[in-house]
Amino acid sequence: MIERLLPVAGSEHAVAFDAVLKSVHAHIAIQALAWGTFLVFCLIRFRSSRQPQASHRGIAPVLPMFAIAVVIVGDVVLLATMALPAWLARATMPSSVLAATEVRIAAEQFAWNIHYPGPDRRFGVTSAALISASNPVGIDRTSPDGTDDVGLLNVLMVPVGRPVVVQLSSRDVVHSFTLNEMRVRQDATPGLLVRTWFTPTITGQWQIACSQLCGLAHYRMRGEFSVLSQPGWDEWLRRExxxxxPEAGLR
Ligand SMILES: [Cu+2]
Structure with missing residues (x-):
């Protein structure tokens, strides 16, 4: 049932993350039910007409101890068998960055500036002085690796089936780069270059969202996000x- 409440699970790690989410909620639901039942029992058992004088006697201490033990054991089992393995798998970057698609994303109020290294897979030099409407990431076209780089505003295109490594930064305030269908959320902090990654398993069209209240127009800090087939993505990059x-980014 919970699957219908969540966005589609579109990345390799999404299944493990959803499993943790569901287990934590099931654990909480069981506890809420148990403690709720206990509360109702106490209200009836120790009602004033039956017991006018308050007393802590009457409840076997084994019951609350058992409930606390269930909480502790449940949490440890969840941590050891699901949460930690899922986190460790995420904390390890793909072993071969060469096999991954790399993009740099600079967040700003209220847009995502996206820098693709182009077919040579190497990022050219960028400069704030070169930023313009036709060159949103300020690519220096005279730098050796910069001639084939692509800079786009609010358009993230990636191929399916390969790790995508995002190098994330911010030009002004703290933003939070979010791809709900990929189960990706990472803060973009001024002065820091942070990497996050995911491996898309399905193709589709969704949105980039900002999950950090970053200013008055935060609500419209959206971007287009598409996962394409590998040939489709190659063709898209070639067209871009x-x-x-010809004149953009020349010093
Ligand atoms: Cu933002």
Whole structure:
């Protein structure tokens, strides 16, 4: 049932994360039910007409001890068998960055500036002085690796089936880069370059969202996010490179 409440699980780690989420909620629901039942029992058992004088006697101490033991054992089991393995798998970056698709994303009020390294898979030099409407990430086209780089505003395209490594930064305040379907959420903090990653398992069209209240127009800090087939993504990148304006980013 919970699957219908969640966005589609579109990345490799999404299944493990959803399993943790469901187990934690089941654990909490069982505890809430047990403690709720205990409370109702106490209200009836120790009602004033039956017991006018308050007393702590009458409840076997084994019952609350058992309830506390269930909480502790349940938490330890959840941590050891689900949460820690899921976190460890996420905390380890893909062993081969060469096999991954890398993008740099600079968040700003209220947009995502996305820098693709282009077919040579190497990022060219960028400069704040070169930022313009046609060059949102300020790519220096005279730098050796910068001739085929693609800079786009609010458009994130990635291929399916390979790890995507995102190098995330912010130009102003704290934002939070969110891809709900990939179960990805990472703060973008000014002065820090943080990496996050995911491996998409399905193709589709969704949105980038900002999950940190970052200013008056936070609500419209959205971007287009698509997972394409590998041939579809290769073709998209080829077309984007062909569209690079000849004058943009030349010093
Ligand atoms: Cu934001």
């Amino acid at each position: 490179v062909a569209l690079i304006p």
